[in-house]
Amino acid sequence: MPKLGMEPIRKEALVKATIVEIGRAGSLDVTVSQIAKRAGMSSALAHHYFGSKEGIFLAAMRHIMTLYGAEVRGALATAVGPQGRVRAILIASFSPGNFRREAVSAWLNFWVLAQSVPEAKRLLAVYQGRLASNLTVALRPMAGSRAPAIAQSLGALIDGLYLREVLKSGPPDGDAAVALALRHLEAELQRRADDAC
Amino acid sequence: MPKLGMEPIRKEALVKATIVEIGRAGSLDVTVSQIAKRAGMSSALAHHYFGSKEGIFLAAMRHIMTLYGAEVRGALATAVGPQGRVRAILIASFSPGNFRREAVSAWLNFWVLAQSVPEAKRLLAVYQGRLASNLTVALRPMAGSRAPAIAQSLGALIDGLYLREVLKSGPPDGDAAVALALRHLEAELQRRADDAC
Amino acid sequence: MPKLGMEPIRKEALVKATIVEIGRAGSLDVTVSQIAKRAGMSSALAHHYFGSKEGIFLAAMRHIMTLYGAEVRGALATAVGPQGRVRAILIASFSPGNFRREAVSAWLNFWVLAQSVPEAKRLLAVYQGRLASNLTVALRPMAGSRAPAIAQSLGALIDGLYLREVLKSGPPDGDAAVALALRHLEAELQRRADDAC
Amino acid sequence: MPKLGMEPIRKEALVKATIVEIGRAGSLDVTVSQIAKRAGMSSALAHHYFGSKEGIFLAAMRHIMTLYGAEVRGALATAVGPQGRVRAILIASFSPGNFRREAVSAWLNFWVLAQSVPEAKRLLAVYQGRLASNLTVALRPMAGSRAPAIAQSLGALIDGLYLREVLKSGPPDGDAAVALALRHLEAELQRRADDAC
DNA sequence: AATGAATGAGGATTCATTCAT
DNA sequence: GATGAATGAATCCTCATTCAT
Numbered sequence: 001m002p003k004l005g006m007e008p009i010r011k012e013a014l015v016k017a018t019i020v021e022i023g024r025a026g027s028l029d030v031t032v033s034q035i036a037k038r039a040g041m042s043s044a045l046a047h048h049y050f051g052s053k054e055g056i057f058l059a060a061m062r063h064i065m066t067l068y069g070a071e072v073r074g075a076l077a078t079a080v081g082p083q084g085r086v087r088a089i090l091i092a093s094f095s096p097g098n099f100r101r102e103a104v105s106a107w108l109n110f111w112v113l114a115q116s117v118p119e120a121k122r123l124l125a126v127y128q129g130r131l132a133s134n135l136t137v138a139l140r141p142m143a144g145s146r147a148p149a150i151a152q153s154l155g156a157l158i159d160g161l162y163l164r165e166v167l168k169s170g171p172p173d174g175d176a177a178v179a180l181a182l183r184h185l186e187a188e189l190q191r192r193a194d195d196a197c
Numbered sequence: 198m199p200k201l202g203m204e205p206i207r208k209e210a211l212v213k214a215t216i217v218e219i220g221r222a223g224s225l226d227v228t229v230s231q232i233a234k235r236a237g238m239s240s241a242l243a244h245h246y247f248g249s250k251e252g253i254f255l256a257a258m259r260h261i262m263t264l265y266g267a268e269v270r271g272a273l274a275t276a277v278g279p280q281g282r283v284r285a286i287l288i289a290s291f292s293p294g295n296f297r298r299e300a301v302s303a304w305l306n307f308w309v310l311a312q313s314v315p316e317a318k319r320l321l322a323v324y325q326g327r328l329a330s331n332l333t334v335a336l337r338p339m340a341g342s343r344a345p346a347i348a349q350s351l352g353a354l355i356d357g358l359y360l361r362e363v364l365k366s367g368p369p370d371g372d373a374a375v376a377l378a379l380r381h382l383e384a385e386l387q388r389r390a391d392d393a394c
Numbered sequence: 395m396p397k398l399g400m401e402p403i404r405k406e407a408l409v410k411a412t413i414v415e416i417g418r419a420g421s422l423d424v425t426v427s428q429i430a431k432r433a434g435m436s437s438a439l440a441h442h443y444f445g446s447k448e449g450i451f452l453a454a455m456r457h458i459m460t461l462y463g464a465e466v467r468g469a470l471a472t473a474v475g476p477q478g479r480v481r482a483i484l485i486a487s488f489s490p491g492n493f494r495r496e497a498v499s500a501w502l503n504f505w506v507l508a509q510s511v512p513e514a515k516r517l518l519a520v521y522q523g524r525l526a527s528n529l530t531v532a533l534r535p536m537a538g539s540r541a542p543a544i545a546q547s548l549g550a551l552i553d554g555l556y557l558r559e560v561l562k563s564g565p566p567d568g569d570a571a572v573a574l575a576l577r578h579l580e581a582e583l584q585r586r587a588d589d590a591c
Numbered sequence: 592m593p594k595l596g597m598e599p600i601r602k603e604a605l606v607k608a609t610i611v612e613i614g615r616a617g618s619l620d621v622t623v624s625q626i627a628k629r630a631g632m633s634s635a636l637a638h639h640y641f642g643s644k645e646g647i648f649l650a651a652m653r654h655i656m657t658l659y660g661a662e663v664r665g666a667l668a669t670a671v672g673p674q675g676r677v678r679a680i681l682i683a684s685f686s687p688g689n690f691r692r693e694a695v696s697a698w699l700n701f702w703v704l705a706q707s708v709p710e711a712k713r714l715l716a717v718y719q720g721r722l723a724s725n726l727t728v729a730l731r732p733m734a735g736s737r738a739p740a741i742a743q744s745l746g747a748l749i750d751g752l753y754l755r756e757v758l759k760s761g762p763p764d765g766d767a768a769v770a771l772a773l774r775h776l777e778a779e780l781q782r783r784a785d786d787a788c
Numbered sequence: 789a790a791t792g793a794a795t796g797a798g799g800a801t802t803c804a805t806t807c808a809t
Numbered sequence: 810g811a812t813g814a815a816t817g818a819a820t821c822c823t824c825a826t827t828c829a830t
Binding site: 207238239 | 810
């Protein structure tokens with residue numbers, strides 16, 4: 001029973017199915033048919049809406065990054081003080097919605113995709129840029145000119161923690177990740193105080 | 198004209214060709230034929246030696262990790278003092294031999310492989326365990342009971358820096374990576390001093 | 395806002411679009427969607443009007459042959475004398491309207507279609523029959539009993555010239571084709587005179 | 592039981608099967624699987640040897656043209672006198688080997704292919720050039736400066752007769768075609784005599 | 789009348805893997 | 810040891826066609 005305005009619904013279903021399937025397979029070696037079946041439609045329709053498998057992957061990437069960005073924005077909106085802002089970013093980064101098995105797996109695979117698909121590379125660069133920017137702004141009042149450098153190491157640490165998550169078994173422990181990152185942050189910030197001595 | 202003792206030569210050629218091809222493709226989507234051709238033999242022979250494509254990949258993984266392990270061991274052998282030992286590990290981690298485009302790309306892809314191939318996961322776990330162990334031992338004199346925690350964050354940071362390398366263009370900058378990791382280390386170590394105050 | 399009497403307009407648009415698309419592709423490998431899009435409607439509507447892709451092709455064939463037939467009829471109506479009638483047929487055959495790239499390409503492709511679609515074969519046979527008949531009637535006063543044979547070779551020559559046109563680059567040269575065919579005709583007619591000697 | 596040196600055998604089998612299948616279908620809408628099956632192998636092997644469907648078609652084209660060229664060359668070798676040489680070309684053109692249903696159908700389809708595949712166009716142009724050259728050389732002693740023009744119309748006539756053959760039912764009648772072409776030739780030649788009067 | 793939605797069927801192409809030599 | 814030969818199984822993608830609205 002075909003209706004009008006199905007496109008956004010179908011697309012969203014496909015994007016979510018894509019993330020699930022990539023998470024299950026642990027790789028991009030998922031067929032369009034698998035994805036489409038999980039999304040409850042034919043593979044032909046998936047192609048109709050996204051043009052190609054790559055198009056589906058890119059849409060899924062955008063979806064994940066959009067979710068992440070929204071969560072960070074939301075967390076920043078209610079954060080209080082510089083410390084609070086950095087904490088907010090970290091907490092959002094490791095929130096259950098983002099730091100879940102499927103999403104982490106998809107994220108790692110998209111990183112691989114970025115090596116051969118320019119648009120994927122661009123998306124990932126945008127993510128990195130925004131994260132660096134958010135962190136730098138939040139750190140500025142506390143770290144001054146050292147803010148960019150700390151943002152960089154903090155960003156790398158976040159990515160490293162994501163990466164290591166895929167090797168672990170059991171459910172992700174976002175709190176532990178946040179704690180580890182915060183400890184790193186505190187160490188870096190304290191160092192400044194020392195310098196000031 | 199088949200010669201005796203060709204096996205190790207052939208195998209090494211295949212392993213190196215595998216890393217090159219993965220680096221070129223930026224993914225594991227390389228065919229056995231490509232690998233074999235680059236190694237100067239037929240794909241049938243590649244199967245003869247490794248049994249399967251997965252076998253080839255795993256051998257390449259072992260190769261990369263063996264190289265890394267050897268480099269770390271060598272660096273540790275000539276390192277002086279606790280600080281020197283940690284530095285040695287970091288420098289080895291980001292040495293030109295390990296921190297080169299191909300190897301970084303292969304390493305990321307093996308991380309992906311680990312999600313679907315248990316043996317790959319095991320290998321990666323061994324690498325992580327050894328790195329943690331090496332760092333912990335080196336840090337112990339300086340960090341005491343905090344050594345394992347610092348080793349953990351340092352390990353995650355190293356992995357994160359590798360990960361971020363694949364997005365960059367231009368040749369890898371191992372020195373910058375070492376510097377960043379050292380700064381993190383110093384911050385963590387200083388923090389201890391503060392705690393002691 | 396559907397209007398009344400759209401059917402003939404839609405159909406004609408589709409038929410013309412079909413010829414254009416076949417001309418562009420140089421083959422029958424054109425999709426119904428392409429045709430419909432060029433005709434400014436959905437492919438579903440194209441099916442609604444013609445029932446099937448084959449139906450669209452056949453309608454396009456009929457269109458081309460109708461145009462050709464009308465042109466010949468028009469030319470014959472104003473022709474003077476037996477010679478004039480044959481000339482008229484040739485000129486109509488190679489007129490800009492018929493002997494244009496698209497139409498020639500479509501015509502060749504319909505010839506192919508005739509090998510697998512009986513109705514297409516029938517249409518082509520009708521065209522051949524009419525051409526032979528027209529030529530024979532016109533030739534009778536000049537060639538007597540040899541009229542049918544000359545009509546046959548003249549018909550084959552016309553088809554051959556069409557066929558060869560598709561290989562050429564640049565715009566079709568109808569005048570040259572007419573001249574060549576006329577030369578052939580004159581030779582055949584003169585031969586009769588010789589026979590009479 | 593794989594042997595060495597299968598390539599030429601397989602290729603020839605595929606080429607012949609291709610012509611048969613195109614003849615059967617009356618179009619290029621034959622699948623690689625059909626062709627491969629008729630040639631007694633898997634479609635994968637067909638791709639292995641020819642790279643693509645287009646490659647198979649082009650090889651089949653070359654095959655047909657090579658056969659034709661060989662036959663013409665053979666006929667010319669034993670022909671006596673200018674008249675004999677032209678006759679030889681015509682007889683070869685409509686010999687049972689070339690003027691058979693399958694080959695004629697394939698030839699027509701290759702003509703279509705030439706519109707979208709440059710290499711096919713090139714091959715057909717080569718065929719046309721050789722035919723024109725052969726005819727011109729043979730006609731020169733009889734027709735002098737009119738040789739090229741007569742060669743052109745004779746060539747178009749030959750192609751037209753091939754084209755019309757595909758519409759006929761029943762076995763091809765090469766003799767009739769030769770007779771028709773010869774009559775055309777005689778008329779053209781006689782015309783010269785008239786001119787001389 | 790007109791179309792967006794939807795799909796089944798099919799087709800080119802790829803590739804890991806096997807095997808006889 | 811080494812390889813050319815060979816294929817089954819898959820996968821992406823296309824497209825004519827149908828249908829509910």
